[in-house]
Amino acid sequence: MTSNTNSSCLISATVGFSYANPLVGLVDSACFVVKSDECPNQNVTFWLYSNATRDAPVLLNPLDLNPWDFQPPRPLKILLHGYTGYRDFAPNDYIRPALLDNEDVYVISIDYAPLVRAPCYIQAVQNLPVVAKCLAQLINELLSRGIVQHDAIHIIGFSLGGQVAGQTANYLKRKLKRITGLDPAKPLFILGSDQRRLDAGDAEFVDVIHTDTLGRGMLRSMGHVDFYPNFGALQPGCLEELPNDPGSCNHERAPRFYAESIKSKLGFWGRQCSSWLIYLFGLCSTRAPQALMGYHVSSELLGVYFLKTHSKSPYALGKQDEEDNTKYVAKFHLNSRHREIEDDYEPQWGETIPELQSNDVEVNELERQLIYEEQEKLDEPLA
Numbered sequence: 547m548t549s550n551t552n553s554s555c556l557i558s559a560t561v562g563f564s565y566a567n568p569l570v571g572l573v574d575s576a577c578f579v580v581k582s583d584e585c586p587n588q589n590v591t592f593w594l595y596s597n598a599t600r601d602a603p604v605l606l607n608p609l610d611l612n613p614w615d616f617q618p619p620r621p622l623k624i625l626l627h628g629y630t631g632y633r634d635f636a637p638n639d640y641i642r643p644a645l646l647d648n649e650d651v652y653v654i655s656i657d658y659a660p661l662v663r664a665p666c667y668i669q670a671v672q673n674l675p676v677v678a679k680c681l682a683q684l685i686n687e688l689l690s691r692g693i694v695q696h697d698a699i700h701i702i703g704f705s706l707g708g709q710v711a712g713q714t715a716n717y718l719k720r721k722l723k724r725i726t727g728l729d730p731a732k733p734l735f736i737l738g739s740d741q742r743r744l745d746a747g748d749a750e751f752v753d754v755i756h757t758d759t760l761g762r763g764m765l766r767s768m769g770h771v772d773f774y775p776n777f778g779a780l781q782p783g784c785l786e787e788l789p790n791d792p793g794s795c796n797h798e799r800a801p802r803f804y805a806e807s808i809k810s811k812l813g814f815w816g817r818q819c820s821s822w823l824i825y826l827f828g829l830c831s832t833r834a835p836q837a838l839m840g841y842h843v844s845s846e847l848l849g850v851y852f853l854k855t856h857s858k859s860p861y862a863l864g865k866q867d868e869e870d871n872t873k874y875v876a877k878f879h880l881n882s883r884h885r886e887i888e889d890d891y892e893p894q895w896g897e898t899i900p901e902l903q904s905n906d907v908e909v910n911e912l913e914r915q916l917i918y919e920e921q922e923k924l925d926e927p928l929a
């Protein structure tokens with residue numbers, strides 16, 4: 547068996563889900579949904595870094611870009627934080643230095659902190675389209691003025707930022723070369739359409755890493771290639787590291803692994819399997835092809851990959867070496883293109899959290915639903 551998931555682990559992995567409890571922010575007057583979707587927006591700012599300016603970034607004005615800021619030409623990495631983040635918060639504070647140390651690149655850290663403050667999760671989700679639209683405006687300007695080449699751009703989004711990356715595609719004149727989704731956010735995205743959620747249609751190549759599939763991150767495969775370190779549920783070391791909120795540690799492992807992958811010598815090697823369901827049943831062949839996860843992933847790669855990691859940094863274990871199990875699994879020939887069960891399935895705590903079906907949900911209506919459900923289930927933990 548390659549799978550050793552047991553239910554008690556799974557349950558503890560989801561403790562601490564209140565992070566994204568949408569009920570919490572509804573009554574807080576500090577929570578707001580942006581009224582206008584005009585860009586630029588004062589609450590969505592773009593900070594340009596290069597190796598030489600890593601401590602003195604340039605604040606970009608999308609409508610008044612200076613081509614000299616992007617000379618000489620280099621790859622451009624765009625980082626998007628998640629809920630409660632800002633430009634010097636995870637994953638910016640460790641992915642950005644790793645990128646700048648590794649090679650000559652430009653990095654833009656987007657800061658949209660005022661739109662995703664705790665405890666305003668519902669409002670944060672509703673504010674994402676304006677972030678996406680403003681980012682698309684910047685990219686459209688960079689491209690149409692010839693300041694940056696299309697092939698040079700790569701967006702890396704963590705959690706809600708992963709969903710912003712997907713939504714950015716809705717406003718771009720041309721499909722991006724690559725988007726990386728680091729544990730793209732789940733709460734309020736389960737029933738969302740592809741317009742709202744990161745998917746393989748959003749860039750020529752979409753690679754996704756899933757690390758908190760029972761809590762804050764999506765379980766379903768969303769990209770051209772999806773990696774599930776440690777089966778994507780409970781990350782080793784997280785119960786010890788954050789006993790009160792292992793879910794938050796699980797979630798943040800995706801960007802941690804990604805940052806390490808930029809310069810890891812061993813590398814995070816995953817093994818292909820047709821789906822997480824097959825993996826769960828221990829039916830993945832240990833002779834299936836292996837591939838590198840993370841920054842240096844091959845853009846030709848397709849499918850779903852699984853790997854294990856260390857519980858502490860450095861996390862990478864290198865190539866996998868496992869006993870040949872083909873004689874046990876040879877009988878199963880499952881077609882990875884038929885994944886209806888999985889594509890519709892997202893584990894979460896009960897049914898209490900309603901879903902936004904589209905971006906133009908009336909907040910008041912949502913509020914009514916939530917408060918109604920809250921009264922009904924007052925004695926139960928949110929879930």
Ligand SMILES: *[C@@H]1O[C@H](CO)[C@@H](O)[C@H](O)[C@H]1NC(C)=O
Pocket residue numbers: 580581587588589660
């Ligand atoms: C920006 O955020 C502040 C709160 O920090 C809010 O009052 C203001 O309306 C927001 N402005 C826009 C254009 O979203």
Ligand SMILES: *[C@@H]1O[C@H](CO)[C@@H](O)[C@H](O)[C@H]1NC(C)=O
Pocket residue numbers: 597598646647648649650
């Ligand atoms: C970044 O700058 C430092 C100090 O000037 C230099 O030593 C280093 O080689 C540069 N890194 C890259 C990737 O160019």
